[in-house]
């Protein structure tokens with residue numbers, strides 16, 4: 001009797017449950033992490049809507065209307081969303097939550113999501129849960145703590161649950177097979193003079209984007225200079241790989257910080273990760289240890305990176321890398 005009652009209650013709760021996924025995009029193209037966030041939303045059960053906010057975001061929103069499992073694509077176009085600042089998007093998300101009664105709000109744990117959702121959570125007076133790697137139920141989430149050395153399972157008691165999800169922990173959702181309705185929502189009250197978007201400089205590269213690449217070649221302090229990263233670019237081009245770096249290489253100015261992998265950089269989980277001249281500090285491992293095959297090239301046989309490597313080469317990188325590139 002009791003179990004029937006709780007089953008019915010469970011079904012009702014699921015029916016009233018609805019999730020808003022915040023799409024990340026550049027008006028033209030959807031960022032792949034949005035598809036990972038949609039998969040995470042599906043694990044919660046209930047209704048799913050996606051919010052696409054931008055200046056002229058028609059192309060980005062139309063790529064979502066056929067995504068399977070979505071009921072609505074909410075669109076907000078306004079000059080206020082230039083630069084996608086957290087200050088302008090927060091009131092939009094709060095209004096959407098009030099209008100539609102979303103119980104969950106999800107974004108990818110990217111620079112965009114990490115800047116936006118804590119602000120939304122504070123305005124709603126709830127606790128955000130960051131970098132979720134697994135969803136156990138509508139209120140129970142797993143995240144890694146202590147640079148990936150421990151897993152924390154949290155039960156969230158807040159009425160509205162705000163999550164950023166780690167892209168590499170959820171398969172990308174298909175953008176086919178569905179027929180979501182679209183609805184324009186008002187951007188009234190979103191213009192703000194608290195921040196003004198001035199400009200951004202995006203690094204352009206013909207190589208794959210680091211977070212979604214199938215192969216990554218990564219360099220550390222052992223490279224000794226920015227010029228020597230050319231060795232890694234040559235190897236990466238043969239493997240169609242992206243190039244990443246340790247924080248020590250970034251801090252030394254060898255490469256820009258959007259290449260940093262680790263606890264305070266990007267999290268990657270490619271099929272192949274080649275760590276070159278990287279010692280394997282836990283903060284670096286936190287960003288790459290879920291890679292399927294890890295190869296390490298280091299002249300120090302005691303380097304901790306060899307403890308996580310599937311294949312290790314104890315060698316001078318300045319000899320080994322050009323040889324490898326030549327043989328490929």
Ligand SMILES: Cc1cc2nc3c(=O)[nH]c(=O)nc-3n(C[C@H](O)[C@H](O)[C@H](O)COP(=O)(O)OP(=O)(O)OC[C@H]3O[C@@H](n4cnc5c(N)ncnc54)[C@H](O)[C@@H]3O)c2cc1C
Pocket residue numbers: 219220221222223245246247248249260261262263264265266276277278279280281282283284287297298299300303315316317318
């Ligand atoms: C709060 C906090 C957050 C952090 N976040 C990050 C992060 O996100 N990402 C990150 O990477 N680090 C992070 N760090 C820094 C981290 O602790 C390490 O200092 C850093 O990862 C070391 O980088 P590295 O392996 O390139 O340099 P090193 O530790 O100096 O290692 C260089 C390696 O190169 C090898 N080497 C040298 N010359 C050669 C050669 N000729 N051939 C082959 N091998 C050679 C050496 O044997 C050595 O193992 C963080 C630290 C803190 C405190």
